Amino acid sequence: MTQEAGPTALRSSPVPVRGRIGQLRDRASGRHSPLRRLDWTLQLCVIGLSVVGALLVWSATRQRLGEAGGDPQTFLKRHLLNLAIGLVLGAVATVVDYRVLRAYAPFVYLGSLVGLVAVLLFGSTINGAHSWIVLPAGFQLQPSEFAKVALVVGAAMILGEQHEDRHTGIRRSAPGHGDVLLVLGLTVVPIALIMLQPDFGTVMVLVFTTLGMLAVSGAPRRWVLGLILCGVLFGGAILQFHLLQPYQEARLTSFVSENKASSGTGYNVAQAMIAIANGGVTGRGLLHGQQTQGQFVPEQQTDFVFSVAGEELGYLGAGGIIVLLGVVLWRALSIGFASQDSFGALIATGVVCWFTFQSFVNIGMCLGIMPVTGLPLPFLSYGGSSMFANMIAVGLLQNVRLRSRSDPYAL
């Protein structure tokens, strides 16, 4: 355990110097308790987003469920249940010291690979992707969501390792070539497995997360630039030689094509844009969006949940969601910034890259400026696995935060 003071911490510690008794009391229940030192802004934003998500999912599904004779609140309840389970999982991820977690990182990583292999063997196909393991009682598990967490932890372990190995007092400035290669290897395996499902969106999340972590870790510049170049060339080759399934290619290209109103993927986007535009500044009011209640936007409780926000909550509501996401990402980056070690900083970086990419692509898709890739919007889209993975990621952020300060009372 590092007992280093935090001369590098930019912020002055909010903890005033006190007497020992006061410190003990504070530790028990006061402002220095771990509970207090959690980043509550982050946590409240996340919970707020999830609750808004629950309302949007409810609005998106109650009509259909009601018509089918089911309980109109099914999805609302499930989303809230997912949130609760997610919070528990997040708490676990917070409590275990991430430096201990690092020791188990290989197991976390291997566990996620097992899940990815299992889904290929026992999984079910939904919306063209073989990504789900169907569990009893109507629950489904999507191992690729957890692969995101595993990759973040695994890559952070390797890229952050150098700094911990030698207590020479001189930090090595960057991971070496070997580390970069190892991280690439670590990324390629889950990517290959997810490609087999195929779930192109998740693959892109993993690619950008790894790239972001490599860039921030201080990996050699030519690696970062080279990888970006490779990505561009690879992407060009995919489109040039039609390596994707036609429906995948259509999803990617439909956002630049003119005729969005036709059926197919362009239809989803066109309907989503209509819904959002109809929200105006103040929105139609929850449960009162005509597009939403007419169920014009397919997948409106999952990938296109933002269209519900756009129509029913308007610019104020949908913009508010973007702001909340911004606060989450801002806080996450601050946590990384304040982290004692590279491992913590890289975990935060990885989570930020993951959330940012997913949010931008998802909302951008609803707004017609990004291709349709089938990625959920963090915290808002309905989906258990996604919610759990997101909450574990938030838990990890809190974990890093708790242990980031020059804090004599750190756990």
Place this chain on the structure above:
Amino acid sequence: MNDRMRIRVLLLRVLVLSLLATLGARLWVLQVLDNDHYRQVAETNRVREVVTPATRGMILDDRGQPLVRNRTSLVISVNRSTTDRQADHGKAVLTRLATVIGTPADELTRRIRFCTAQVKPPCWNGSPYQPVPVAKDVSPQQALAVIEHPDRFPGVSADLQAVREYPHGSLAAHELGYLAPVTQDQLDKQGDEKGYHLNSLIGVAGLESTYDDELRGTDGVERLEVDRFGRVAGTASTTAPVSGDHLVLNLDLGVQQATEQALQDTINQLGGGNRTASAVVLDVRTGGVVAMASLPSYDPSVFVGGVSEQDYRALSDPANGIPLLSRAYQGSGAAGSTFKVVSTAVAMQNLGAKGDQLFDCAPTLQIGDQVFHNFDGESAGPITLHRALVISCDVIFDQFAYDSWLADGGLRNGRGPYSPPKEYFARMSEAMGFGKATGLDLPGEAEGSVVDRAGARAIWEELKDSYCRRAKNGYPEERDPVKAERFRKYAAEACVDGYLYNAGAATQFAIGQGQYLSLSPLQLATAYAAIANGGTLWKPTLAKAAVAPDGRVVRTFQPRKAGTLPVSPEILAYIRGGLRGVTTEGGGTATGVFADWPSDIVPIAAKTGTAEVEGKGDTSWFASFAPADDPRFAVVVTIPDSGTGAEYAGPVAKRIYQAIYGVGQAAAMPGGKPPGSLPKINRDGTIAATSAADPFTPSPAVSTASTSRTVPPVGTIVAAPVSAPGPGPVTGPSAGGPLAVLPALSTTADAARTGPALATGATGPAVWHPPPGNAGRPAAVGVLSSAPSRAPPAGTARP
């Protein structure tokens, strides 16, 4: 964490913020700036249009007899917005339906799938909300099986739909045209303006195409509010369909039928095969197309519900004579001696020839190394132009053209130290309407060609490279070496001096031969009509009026003038005299054909033509108008690969005149003229015959009651004992009434009326007594009526 990482984290922070700002800005654009636009889109999004096609107007002949009408067909349709929501996507329903209508379920599945770039027909090209028709003309039993079991056939419906029907089969098919589904391109470009819908049928050929706007009507549209799954929440608005207007034509069913029958008989007589034949009958006073026919023809009903590829190929196959092509207005060729009227006009109007001047009709004319013969090498000595027309002397006209060619500089073509060529023959041809479309109200008209010096040069400029190549390489693909060598020599000459205005071709121009002239039967008919009517070139017009379903006349199509012949009335009269001589004077080329024709009652002015065609039999032409002294109808007949004009085309023309005037049969044109008024269409949409409105028409009871028939002693104008027609509302008494008719020797106010009764001037050679039914008519007016027929005075019949 080191500084390098800190900097990169800061960069990441900037990146994240800019991405989110991008989203925020885009959201602003969409929700605030584009809000109005998307509100409208959302409106159309929630509203689905269900189209009820308007009933297309009928196409009626000049007497209101339908040439194209609509019949109802029981159509079974599958509504995909219903079947797609069934658990098995309608599979079970389609399987059940397949057994009812006897079409395999696979086929049904293919028919209701949506067409895309990849999915080719059979597939559905219309709106997903429009029921997809899967079976047409089903029996009432089959329809009831569907209607009475909505539980077994959810999403399947049986409705009555109007489809085009052609009561006379292939009659006038080239003129009527056909319909085809609107293309995506038309829908995109004209959909709003013309009111097309996804599965609209629009006219793509013939009158259906030209007058599509009149005929189509306005589709009814029901706007339904629906959710995404097409479940109807309510009706936003409904507009009822407005039926299209009926199109009344100048075309006359009786004349058309007689024309096609005469052509068909001639083709059969010649041995059938891929032979073709065509004829045009014009009203010389208006340019109205009374009949126009080209054989082989086709039954337009093959296009109903979509033509099969096999059928379409058969209709375009030269081995079948390309039935889709009308030779009457879409084909052109050498006109032979019928062209001599133009040459006569040039000779007299431009070259100063006088009517009584004599010209030598020598047996041959030598021009350079070419020798031009009269037909069969006959010589007639010095004769007038009148006589030259009557006996069709070639050499006299050849000489005019040759002289004209010499005066214009002979071979010389292009800039030079001589005055610009006059080119009288080419100019007069153009003034007669040759070398350009006549302006017929049908698409796809042939222009023919009139090649003057500049034209010859332009053609040569275009082709010389290929000539020169051929001169070098020869014709290796030609099997016959003699022929190949001849072709090569021709190419070699053309390569060097093809731009020169050929003396032979220029000379033959005068007798309607050679490579510088080609014209369509319709063009020739308009020219003859202009000569007949005193010099007005009309644009031939099929349509007479558009009449609303309730009988209101929406629009009348007035005669359209194309020009005036640059020929003095005296010269035109002289030419008419010559043409009259063709059928009446001794030695006239058509006197044989019209030997038994009552020329003193309906004199015919005509010109025969025998055009030589390389590698084929002669094209037989006959161009004419009647009555010669007060022309009303022009008739042109063309029969390729047959023989002389008098042999084949002439008899066909005669049969057409017989039908028009009722010689030996019922008159198709009672009174010898087209009906003066439009057919009356009743408020309820039924059609009364034209003549039914005529107060002077003998009632059907009168004309049909009499069964006494008198065989005429002499002559061939008879009150033909044709079976009495049923007095139906459509055909009326006039169409088939047994009538004999006089030419309009003079007209009175009454004579302008239409109907079976024809008024003639009291001073006319024939005065008939009114039939009993018309006893009350003015005494001075004789009426030639059908019943009881009376023998005309002996003097009126041709000896």
